Amino acid sequence: MKKNMKRFVTIGLALIMVLQMAGCAPSEGETQEEQAKSEDIKFATIMVTNNDWAMTLAKAAEEECAKYGYEHITMNPENDIQKQIDLVQSCISQGVTGLYIQTVDSKAIAPILKQAAEKGIYIFTMTDMKDALGEYENCFFADYDHQAAGSKSADAVNEALGGKGKAGIIAGLAGADNTTQRSEGFRKAIEEKYSDIEIVNEISCDWDRAVAMNAAEDMITGNPDIGAFYCMGEEMAWGVLEAVQNSGKDIKVVTIDASTQTVNMVIDGQMYACIGCPPKAFSAPAVTMMHDLLNGKSADQIYGVEPTYMTKENASLDQADY
Secondary structure (H helix, E strand, O other): HHHHHHHHHHHHHHHHHHHHHHHHOOOOOOHHHHHHHHHHHHHEEEEEOOOOOHHOOOOHHHHHHHHHHHHHEOOOOOOOOHHHHHHHHHHHHHHOEEEEEEEOOOHHHHHHHHHHOOOOOOEEEEHHHHHHHHOOOEEEEEEOOOOHHHHHHHHHHHHHHHOOOEEEEEEEEOOOOHHHHHHHHHHHHHHHHHHOOOEEEEEHHHHHHHHHHHHHHHHHOOOOOOEEEEEEEHHHHHHHHHHHHHHOOEEEEEEEEOHHHHHHHHHHOOOOOOOOOOOOHHHHHHHHHHHHHHHHOOOOOOEEOOOHHHOOOOHHHHHHOO
């Protein structure tokens, strides 16, 4: 009886060891060495702020990281360039493998990004950083033309006003790269192509819905005959739309960003037009490119991000960015 008991115990222990080994086994097609490597890889998404667009940017990177077993870190500097610099420094200290950064100020962030690049971190950002970082083979750039998006917004405002009238600009964060470029693109198009349209004011609203609503109310009060608003981000546009609806006036709203909610507003005729800036197309390809690079493949230093352009005539939820 004792011999049989010992035999059962021995068999039981052996089964436990087999099960433990099976639980530690790599997934199909993945060696133990590859599994260990993937667990050591970290990718950070550094936003400007935590609005819906930026959260979609981070979520897309997180989902792509999950495919490869990489750790993902979301970082939010709350529109503060010094905090963003500190977050990049934190990435260096933590030894992240790669990062996507939506810069608050490309000139101010360049020195710390150079330090990160010199440490071998894969850097993914916008093409406006190419002059500063292009010499590093581990730096890659998403090609989305913010000036062109501003110019297309001017086309939409011109169409909405029938070629003549007054428009207000609801801008993003003052001094931020995308704000500056979207303003320049819009103003240049108005000046060169639509001289009968008057820009009554430009107010920076920090991508904030409530701030944008108040700014729009002030512009409407100061310019009772204003006919259109150009908004640099959709959350601000939603606030502007509230101000317009409260005023009872027929004022057209054009925005950059094309989420499902905004596209529905265009389809319903509440919003005149939207120009897409798809967040997933910035961050998800960055993770995939890093994975390819880690596995010995090559990648183009610049990758394209295509905007959509929708008015009621051609708007479709199939074209929504997120």
